[in-house]
Amino acid sequence: MKAKAVRMYGEMDLRLEEFELPEIKDDEILAKIYSDSICMSTYKLAIQGKKHKRCPQNVDTNPVIVGHEFAGIIVKVGKKWQDQFKPGMRFAQQPALNYKGSMDSPGYSYEYYGGDTTYCIFPHETMELGALMPFDGDSFYKASLGEPMSCSIGAMHAQYHTKQGVYHHEMGLKRGGNLIIMGGCGPMGLGAVSYAVVCDYHPKRVVVTDVDDAKIARANEVVPPSWAAEHGVELQYVNTAAMDDPKQGLIDLTDGHGYDDVLIYVPIPAVAELGNDVLAYDGCMSFFSGPSDKDFKAKVNLYDCHYNATHIMGTTGGNNDDLIEANKLAADGIIDPAVMVTHVGGIDSIAETTKNLPNIPGGKKLAYTQLNMPMTAIEDFGKLGESDPFFKKLDECCKAHKGLWNPEAEKLLFEHFGVTVDTF
Structure with missing residues (x-):
């Protein structure tokens, strides 16, 4: 089947292109991606290219799909996993795999596995590690933001104190x-x-x-x-x-x-x-x-x-438990990860946004991969709404949520661009 994705070929060489996805194997899963939040780590990958620890050395001939804070719906399940996963399941995923000591991760290392795409293939190691998990929330963006939220949760769990x-x-x-x-x-x-x-x-x-x-x-x-x-x-x-x-x-x-x-x-x-x-x-x-x-x-x-007795430490990413905790807090409405988001765009905006990320003010840039839309600041919706009824609706919707992105705004976006959420 055809997929459209932002793929990296080398340093600051990101291309939006269409290509053929292979048929999934018995130990793989095909998923349709709806949202991905753009991470500064992807910018670091773009500026380093092959020098990045997670980037394969043949990336110039076998480009990788970028993006690792993604969410969507399972489309097809290989035989090995059919007792655990079903088509139509909404998912969140943990990109920090560390499979058998490998640093390979979605969004950095795989030809067909990443978030800035319409469809991707989950390899067997993801399911073996429990890194693909159901998400019961009311929107895709909350599942996308579960990964960055899990990083902070992991950092706080990793803090430690002592007794003399x-x-x-x-x-x-x-x-x-x-x-x-x-x-x-x-x-x-x-x-x-x-x-x-x-x-x-x-x-x-x-x-x-x-x-x-x-x-x-x-x-x-x-x-x-x-x-x-x-x-x-x-x-x-x-x-x-x-x-x-x-x-x-x-x-x-x-x-x-x-x-x-x-x-x-x-x-x-x-x-x-x-x-x-x-x-x-x-x-x-x-x-x-x-x-x-x-x-x-x-x-x-x-x-x-x-x-x-002061001490210094550091963490990078979270684990599966951190992501489960983040997803539950968001799904239950205890925290609102939308506090991180200041811009929204489509798949056509991802490459340039990623390459210029440090120069774009504000917070998280949230991309919806099933549609085309310039990366747009939420605070600009009102001005755009003076001449565009769609942005007027988006502006009113976000203002009703303290100026934040929200599930109703996501639905408005999908309706406007004719994006259907697949059910099976």
């Missing part, structure tokens, strides 16, 4: 402690804030830093402190660029205690160093934001590491 003289780690954020998310007003940070407020071991205080007043204003609107207070959490957004002494100013927000948990959400040495400086005794700092520079370094206080 006891060689045992207490995993997770410090319950009732102080958490700071540095550079946290971007899309991933807002997802992390949402989870930190509702997780079982939530802190008593969450401080979120940024240096952009517009991003801070949006954060206050879409993940407001009043909502956090309903869950017993004090939430505060601060602009560290406006502080005379950021280190002391941040510590003062904790009544002098410092931060039990520090999450670094931007790959900037000065931000990591500030995060290290505000750690409390037994504080754990996670460097979450993966840099593309292999020589990325920042100064750390090893005196505090020795005498104040």
Whole structure:
């Protein structure tokens, strides 16, 4: 069958093209893809090409489908899996496979397996690892955003704390402690804030830093402190660029205690160093934001590491349990992953959006692969709606949801472009 996909041939060489998908084998599954959220990791793949650890060396002759934050519907199931999966099942998927030590992942390594496509083939290793799972939510975008949300959930599960003289780690954020998310007003940070407020071991205080007043204003609107207070959490957004002494100013927000948990959400040495400086005794700092520079370094206080039991760690991606947790929280309406999304477009917008991702302001760029549409900022819907009734409807729909993308908007998009959601 024919598929249309964004495929990578080398460094910054992304092409939208149509090609023939082979028939699935008995241990494979064919899926129709409806949505994919564009990740900065895909941009890093594009700029590195063959130098990326997950990219095959023959990519110039055997291009890979990019995109790994995708969701859709199962179309055809190979014999091996017919007792577990059925056509018509909506799914979410975990791209961090790590199958038998391999770094191969959808969106990086496979010719026929990725998210920026109309159809793709799930290889046997995905099902063997339990990385293909049903999704019971009311929209595809929530399942797409489950993967980035699971990364933040995994990072918080991986935090740890100790007791003096006891060689045992207490995993997770410090319950009732102080958490700071540095550079946290971007899309991933807002997802992390949402989870930190509702997780079982939530802190008593969450401080979120940024240096952009517009991003801070949006954060206050879409993940407001009043909502956090309903869950017993004090939430505060601060602009560290406006502080005379950021280190002391941040510590003062904790009544002098410092931060039990520090999450670094931007790959900037000065931000990591500030995060290290505000750690409390037994504080754990996670460097979450993966840099593309292999020589990325920042100064750390090893005196505090020795005498104040501070520790530094990092995670990349989440596991299946993290994704299941993310999907359930979204499906149950406990968190709204739409706080991450600021732009929506079609499959024809993916290549250029990916190549220019660092230069496009805002948060997550959400693509619907069964239609063509320029990548469009949600905040621009109103202006476009002055001359286009479709965007007027979209604007009204999003404004009714605090300016956020939502299931009703997704349905409007599908109706306008004649996209049918397959049922079997």
